[in-house]
Amino acid sequence: MSDFGGEEEGKRLLKARPLEERVTWRNLPEKKQLLLLALCRLSTPLSNACLLPYLYYMIKSILSEPEHPSAPQQISRLTGLLVATYPLGQMSTSMIWGRLSDTYGRKPVILLGLTISVISNLAFGFSRSIGTLLFWRVLAGMGNGILGVMRTMTAEIVKEKRYQARAFLALPLIFNSGRVAALAIGGCLADPVHNMPWLFGPTGLFNVAKNANGVEWAIEYPYALPSIFNGTVLAICLVLAALGLRESLPTREKHRDFCIIIGRSISGFVRRMVFQEHDSGYTAIQVEEGEVLTADVPVASPASETSTPTRPISKTSLRKIWSKPLIKTFLAFGLLPLHNATFLHIFPVFLSMPTFDNDHSTIFHFTGGLGLSSPTVGIFLATLGICGILLQLFIYPHLQKRIGTLGVFRLANFIFPIAYVLAPFLALLGGHAIAKWPAMGAVLFAQVMARTMAIPSSVILLTEAAPRRNVLGTVHGAGNTLSALASATGPVVGGLLLARGIDAGYVGIVWWCWLLVVALSALVWSFVLEKREEDGDALELEE
Template identity: 65%
Template sequence: MANQRAGEDEEERLLEGVANNEKTDAIKARTLEEKGTWKSLPHKKQLLLLALCRLSTPLSNACLLPYLYYLVESILSDPDHPSAPQKISRMTGLLVAAFPLGQMSTSMIWGHVSDTYGRKPAILAGLAMSVIANFSFGFSRTIGMLLFWRVVAGMANGVLGVMRTMTAEIVKEKKYRSRAFLAPPLIFNSGRVIALAIGGCLADPVDHLPSLFGSSGFFNFFHNPGGVSWTITYPYALPAIFNGTVLGICWVLAMLCLRESLPTKEPGRDFGLVIGKSISGFVKRKFLRRRGSGYSAVQIEEGEVLMADIRMAEASSSCSSTPTHSTRHEAQPSRPAFRHIWTPHLLKTLFAFCLLPLHNSTFLHIFPVFLSMPVADNPHPTAFRFSGGLGLASPTVGLYLATLGICGILLQLFLYPCIHTRIGTLGTLRFASSMFPVVYMFAPYLSLLAGTPKVKWPAMAAVLFSQVMARTMAIPSNVILLTEAAPRKGVLGTVHGAGNTLSAMASACGPVIGGLIMAKGMNAGIVGIVWWTWLCLVALLALGWSFMMRTGDMEDEGDEIAVMDERSK
């Protein structure tokens, strides 16, 4: 009897242990599900397509930076004139500022178009404009035409806010937002690193790639003694051709595979998706399924196959995405009046959204110049009065920036999600904002280390790495906060259009103001004045402003907006 009782107790303990293990496993699985991981992130293909569409910005904007000086120099009638360097500098500054100015002018328009006609048509139209602008820029040989096509490229990239809106609509669950909003910046940063390398390598191919375009090059089919004739006439067209080709491929992929995310437009029939499904089905049937079959299927005319595919895709689309009659006529939430979109919470978030590019774009412009400036003697430097740069060659600067750009990609992949999970979106923004003033305070002192290589390189790495890490955390946090500040989902395109407009305006103004202050500082023998008076002050303002912000979903103010709309009626 005692043995039987002991056996029953042992069995109960075993069953209890199994139950506890199952409970623990269930809790772990639920915790992982609540956190949201890269593996469980929904709609990965759609996010990848959106990220590829965002390549239009780095390819259109960053690719020309390595050869911009030489492009302008090749157009000048008298490049050897003593005043030519100053003129070239002014022209390159205008060309750099033209892109964000064009972007600023159309961001709100693109947002409104996407809210009215759909996200996908707006993105396709923007990509088509980018393709045309890039090809045309490469074959322009006057300053006026170069400026015009830079503005057009910027206008096309005003669609960036629409892409951010589409990301928010594709990934609706809050736990996935931090990773969903990281996908486009990851592709953006990767594209920027590649664009800098491609721009430097493909520019003036007769000199840089003589084995392909030189007098005995592979592509010199007509044996022109100077090299491929069109590359002599248009020495900086090849990077633009590369950009236009890549963006053209992105346009085709978006047309065939990207799904509309605007709720009022989702039920509509998308012939691009129908054609994409037909092509995909044809490829699978022609090249994948037939390999495994041991017999030959009855051949059907290609036209009949295509029509059958189209009919099947349309039927599948109508079954999966078209709502029932009752759902179709369900009352959609009305869009608030335009003046009621701009709630106090949204306005505070928009102000924070433009402060970040105001100092970050200045840093991206000033820091490479600072690294390239000649070294000064500084025989008796004081704490604030010293001058000079680090005297690095342009290939070294480019390689250094590209290397740290790769570090930024790794930080976005592995560090940001962990920090965001631990301290939240607003906490991450505040943490990143606290790093910027420290970086800007110590950056100019690098010039005092120019003669000590053992200290100079680690100090440069520390400054640049800290800035890269701070902006890696701040940019996606800013985007998430702006998305959550929108009063209704139906106005996300307008809200992100406004954010993109302010961001572009800040990106255009920041480098201009920073460059003027830096020139004043160089004349006064105080190289750090731009860092301490402009960059530090803007960064401190952004840090202080982050403590006036709050988090909140876009539904939080829906009732308030509805009341305001009722009152206006």
């Protein structure tokens, strides 16, 4: 009877085990390391999104004749060029960073990239010419070419495949949070003498010199304050990463890291001083999450008495890497930023452009923008960005569980064209003080919802399409290069078409002839992708 009862108890425990091992945010391994890696990911939204609310006005202030009739067209061209130089810098270094990380480790490459980001962000706000702005934008992009390294490091930190879906969602989640903060802060901190006169104006708190016009350096460099904020935050992330981020490259993860030792000493000192933790007389061996203490005495494996020698991992040739499913996914991965990056550039410029009298407009013949100030643009974009974070936290996991990663990706690609068809008609509401706000919110919410579902899905699909784990670095490096190329091409084409549309009186040209066409192509191509059998099991997302 006891044997029978033990057998039944064993069966019961085996059946209960899957319920205990459900994939949730709480049981996600290596959360501290993922958090540090996600903080490093802030370099992209702070470098790239912070300037969007005030870019139109920044270029306008630099132009010699900002009130010239052709100024809106010229500004749209230059903003497109400035936005495009950043991903061009990313594209030029993505493969180089990946190669260096395979040789010298992931952590040194990430720290070097963050250092370049700090310098370029600080210098950007103090630039007074288009040429220097372009230079620092390119350098910022080169420093942020480490995205592929971060994605590879994510896969190496979280080795179990069933946890990787949530692990890969951590970086976009921090990215979206950083983007929301960057949009709001960029819009509000720009031109602080006029936007925050109580601090930087003639009677402002920081005007200690009692300058008649306000704080002198803020007058001379009106767009330096957002850059100072960016550089400071990134410098803090750099220090935290240096002191806490562990190396994940298998050939170098056992090497002694003096920065980690310093970080543990500082952490211990803070605990003793702040939390009043006293020394017990024993020396604590600090074990990081994911590390395992091993004794000198060999321990037998539960499965067998003898150990099996580890088989060396064979390298995969480049020809075998580029399988047909991977190439299909690769193309879908590139189409997404081609229209999404254009929207992220065009929409803030469109909101900042002056309104136009469209009394004699037709269904296609109308022009102008909505005439919003930079703080208004930043806060509006940030408010809708919060919706994206909530969608990613609470809606995306349930959708992914119900219809799968590919199903969510297709649904997102169906929503994009709807937003692009409706967006230009906002110009007709520029003179309506109330009606324009819900209309703007509806268009932006649709686009935010679509990209919130599409971006993490595209990363997961690309990861799944890789033939082997040992080529993830190559796959994500190539994916980051293609994404950067698309992100550079889209804003340039968008800026030129926006300027052409303003000249011709058809502001919808860029929306209908570029964004809509690319989005429809992406929608059609999403049905070419094939669903993988393990999609529901290996990448299950349960709350």
